[in-house]
Amino acid sequence: MPSINDQALDQMFRQARTFNHYTDQPVGEDTLHAIWDLMKMAPTSANQMPARLVWCTSQDAKEKLAPCTSGNNGDKILAAPVSVIIAMDTEFHEHLPMLYPHADAKSWFDGNAELRQASAFRNSTLQGAYFIMAARALGLDTGPMSGFDAGAVDKAFFADQPSVKTNFISTLGHGDRATLHDRLPRPAFELFNRIA
Template sequence: MTLRGPQPDVVLDAIFREARSYNGYTDRPVAKADLHAIWDLMKWGPTSANQLPARLVWCVSDESKQKLADACSAQNQPKILNAPVSVIIGMDTEFHEHLPELFPHADAKSWFTGSAELRAASAFRNSTLQGAYFIIAARMLGLDTGPMSGFDADKVDAAFFADTPAVRTNFIATLGYGDPATIFARSPRPDFAKFNSIA
């Protein structure tokens, strides 16, 4: 049974109002089954023509987290090293090769063939959407995230995507069970009138 209509406050709080970005985590481990569970939720989020351009690298070993930290700012390095999991949300600029399988309703591959610029823009836009779905899926499963910039994308690409040159880094995030002592005071959010208009 699919729940339609407004959701109870406890759900809205878990996804948005009370959820936070964490700088550190408890010692509670994250199982590999949890990573699969996150993917099995986030893959259902909509992308244009079902492109699904995101390519995730789940850094669970100390070696992989160190390799990622070496490409990040000094401020972000300890966050990555100390998190149970650090995740690279990459984007495949040749996603169109998979469209005959993922979007069989039309010849969608032809829409992107011959235009690297269009593919790059679409891969960035839609993998960013998938990154948001990653955050929401993790929260719905009781986990917390710490999405961040503050890294050298070329270094991350060289370290993790050297064998898949069409894949580029979009952003990174930590994943685990958040330690409340590591969050800042809640930053303000504007009301509707400040950043919105109705045309």
């Protein structure tokens, strides 16, 4: 498979940024489906796909989510075209007969809540990263955040689904590049890596 070109690499990585402010350009529901259709193709362990997303597009949904956050994250949520809750289903294994049909993968997790929790967190975090990259691939920007009360989000959005727990939140839209500050430092390979 050939490498993607420099323009694509810039869009996905080198020139991509985290945004706190967005333009007024809307994000349509068809685009949300397109993001999902890309991110669902990326790998998770045994095709677990534990992520459960809530796409907050209405003002009512954003007003329900905003008070669950800290600092100025609530303002960011209210102002963004879309805010997304990336959650995880700790009973993802119930879907494995459909998602991983060539082995009895469900039995690997039956009766082991600790393993399910660890797997759900790891793989929904991967899916959250795929969400960011899919959005960038489609010309959108994101603002992932961790300043929130997960219990409050769960109560507000997943009270009827006790196995679903919030992982993180992200805003989504067309970033306002006029509001960007200088890019924060990125370390050289040698600082955080070693080849064994």
